[in-house]
Every structure is written in C-alpha cells, then in structure tokens.
Amino acid sequence: MTTFTALQARENDAGAFEQVLIERHIDDLPAGDILVRVRYSSLNYKDALSASGNRGVTKQFPHTPGIDAAGVVEASSVAEFSVGDEVIVTGYDLGMNTAGGFAQYIRIPASWALKRPQGLSLREAMVLGTAGLTAALCVDKLEQAGVTPEAGPILVTGATGGVGSVAVALLAKLGYEVAAATGKAEQGDFLLGLGARQIVLRSELQDGVDKPLLKERWAGGVDTVGGDILFNVVKSLRYGGSVACCGLTAGVAFKGSVLPFILRGVNLLGVDSVELPLVVKASMWDKLSLQWKLDGLEQLVEEVSLTQLPEVIGRILAGQLVGRVLVRVD
The missing domain is CATH 3.90.180.10 (Medium-chain alcohol dehydrogenases, catalytic domain)
Incomplete structure (x- = not known):
C-alpha cells in the first residue's frame, strides 16, 4: 500500500x-x-x-x-x-x-x-493560487461594471496580502492608477515595486465610520478586508464607481447607509472564488496565462x-x- x-x-x-x-x-x-x-x-x-x-x-x-x-x-x-x-x-x-x-x-x-493552461507552469499557477484567481475575478468584476483606467484611481485594501498584492500588480499591468492601502507602512517600497502609484495608510481609511458619505476619491476598489473599512471605501467612491469585495479580515459587519448608492449610484460587487462554476474559473486562468500574465x-x-x-x-x-x-x- x-x-x-x-x-x-x-x-x-x-x-x-x-x-x-x-x-x-x-x-x-x-x-x-x-x-x-x-x-x-x-x-x-x-x-x-x-x-x-x-x-x-x-x-x-x-x-x-x-x-x-x-x-x-x-x-x-x-x-x-x-x-x-x-x-x-x-x-x-x-x-x-x-x-x-x-x-x-x-x-x-x-x-x-x-x-x-499552456501559458502557466504548475509553479506559476500556485504562486497565484486562490489569491491570484480571486484578484483576477475582482478586476474582471470592475471591468464588467465599466471601470476603466481612464476613470481615475483604484484603491486596493490589504494590499500587502495575497489577494491584495496580486490585485495591485494586475491592475498596474492593465494601466490603472493604483492606490495601495496597508497597515504596514514599511512595505511601501514593495507595493511601489508592484506598480502602485501611491500608498494609503490603513488608519486613513478608518476615519469617518459614522459619516453617511465621505469625499469622492476612488473610481473603483478591490477590498480584501471587509468591515468598516469596506464601507468607508464605498462612501469614498466617485459617482458611478464600484468596489469588488472578497475578504473579511477586518470583520464581517459594517455600519452602512443607502446614501452612497442612491446619491452617487455606486456598486458593491461580491466576489466568490470557491463555488464558482468551473467554466468561469477556466476563463480566469486562461486570462492569467495569456493577456493578464504577470511578469x-x-x-x-x-x-x-x-x-x-x-x-x-x-x-x-x-x-x-x-x-x-x-x-x-x-
């Protein structure tokens, strides 16, 4: 045996x-x-x-x-x-x-x-793994919602993590202006090396939880942390902007209101990579092996x-x- x-x-x-x-x-x-x-x-x-x-x-x-x-x-x-x-x-x-x-x-x-896929080795596939697949799904959701590189800066929360770091690199490759949010200020050079154009400290995103709206800043976002930070991102979206949500390290609940949705027409896009139909996973892996392949x-x-x-x-x-x-x- x-x-x-x-x-x-x-x-x-x-x-x-x-x-x-x-x-x-x-x-x-x-x-x-x-x-x-x-x-x-x-x-x-x-x-x-x-x-x-x-x-x-x-x-x-x-x-x-x-x-x-x-x-x-x-x-x-x-x-x-x-x-x-x-x-x-x-x-x-x-x-x-x-x-x-x-x-x-x-x-x-x-x-x-x-x-x-022919364009990825087994090793490259696992450098990406579920985190890379999830990042790709988030970017795909933003594209489907009409968020383009010309629309303005895209915020990635939890940017030094697995999903966040791949999202920063992928968005930068596709021509987006990426703002990388992190609680690890010492990792700024790492994030800039991935293609981020600005670093946003996590503490900055924790202000204004009790406010129904915040100043419009982001054309879109990839949120990997959840909690009140997620809804602060929603409240900071520019008119018609969208944020893809895929994580919960900052919590599963947030204080929210309908105002960003009915006054600014923004979108909160849920992303799941676990039970996704295999055909959708296959299409994302094909992208990651071809036009979205990361150097x-x-x-x-x-x-x-x-x-x-x-x-x-x-x-x-x-x-x-x-x-x-x-x-x-x-």
Whole structure:
C-alpha cells in the first residue's frame, strides 16, 4: 500500500491545535475520480484558519488543509483526464472538509480540476493560487461594471496580502492608477515595486465610520478586508464607481447607509472564488496565462516546504506575511 507525507492539523491533549507531518496511505483518501500527485500548493488565510482548528472552515479533525493544489494525474476513472495530465485545483471543498493540498497526494471529483493552461507552469499557477484567481475575478468584476483606467484611481485594501498584492500588480499591468492601502507602512517600497502609484495608510481609511458619505476619491476598489473599512471605501467612491469585495479580515459587519448608492449610484460587487462554476474559473486562468500574465511573480512569493509550514501558518495568523507563500510539496 502506497504511503505519502501530509501535514495534519489536530487537537492535542491540552486542547490546542498543532500541525504535524504524518505518513498516510493512499487508500485512506476520500473517494474521487482522479488521484493527483501534488507538486505545489499555496498558503491562504483560510488554510491557516483550518490548520488552527477553526470549525467554521473545517468541521472534523484531524485534517489536512490546503485549498490549492497543482500536480500530475496518477490515476483517473473518467475520460476527461488521463494519467500524466497536469492539473490545477482551487476551492470547492478541497482543504476545507476534504483532505487538501498540503500533502503529496489528493483524490478529488473530476469537476474540481482544470488542465493546466499552456501559458502557466504548475509553479506559476500556485504562486497565484486562490489569491491570484480571486484578484483576477475582482478586476474582471470592475471591468464588467465599466471601470476603466481612464476613470481615475483604484484603491486596493490589504494590499500587502495575497489577494491584495496580486490585485495591485494586475491592475498596474492593465494601466490603472493604483492606490495601495496597508497597515504596514514599511512595505511601501514593495507595493511601489508592484506598480502602485501611491500608498494609503490603513488608519486613513478608518476615519469617518459614522459619516453617511465621505469625499469622492476612488473610481473603483478591490477590498480584501471587509468591515468598516469596506464601507468607508464605498462612501469614498466617485459617482458611478464600484468596489469588488472578497475578504473579511477586518470583520464581517459594517455600519452602512443607502446614501452612497442612491446619491452617487455606486456598486458593491461580491466576489466568490470557491463555488464558482468551473467554466468561469477556466476563463480566469486562461486570462492569467495569456493577456493578464504577470511578469515578476518572484517578487511576490516566499517558497516553503511542508516542514516549514507550521511556522509560516503562525506568521499569517499574526498578520506578519507579505505577498504569497508557495508550498513546495516534495
């Protein structure tokens, strides 16, 4: 029986959660259409929540997190995939309640997997991962809402994070004037290097929570944090502007009113990358591999092994990470 290495999140005798490397048997994996030998994964905030025992993300422990995986098909029971196909898997239930990408093997339904676009390597796909896919979806939503580079500055909140950093780079590539908002003032050079034209401190976006409207500043926005900061961005949109919302690190609730919507005609656009139809995911990955392909991805990424993951999970929960974390699955 083939064994493989996996990171397992489990509750110890003291009631605290820990992450340890274990050996698993392939026969212990859940049923599925394809068996994938994972080459790369990536670390997202949701992975850290799962790894630390958040039962809103993962209900049953012990568990292997990892909502992203890129690898090679080693067995398939469906015609759509053959042994040797290189595939990308993001979202759905992977790494939430189904054993995820922080392991050398996953077994999944065929409906979760995409064949790797020719313009991206497996490694590049996981430098982007769910964060990059989400950033692309946000930009796509803004474009669909009519936000153009000529409309004015675009604000990205949580700009040093995974989604935020990719959004800054992607918007800059497409010709937008990007304002990068962050609580990490010392990362200004990093953000300017990604293409941001101005740095906005997070504290500036926290003022005016009790006001129904704020001065018009932004033609659009990508919000990765939620909470009152999100609605302050909404209140600061120029007439007809739009903000794409995809995160909640600053909270799930905000103080809001209808005034920005009925006086300025602005739009709050929700973005989900988890249960999105596979055909939509495929179209975004195609864009990211062709006309939206980013140069200089290496400046965004820290590469780690499965062995190093527990320490890095602690750092992301403490808000100490910048950019993306690529997980090399040896």
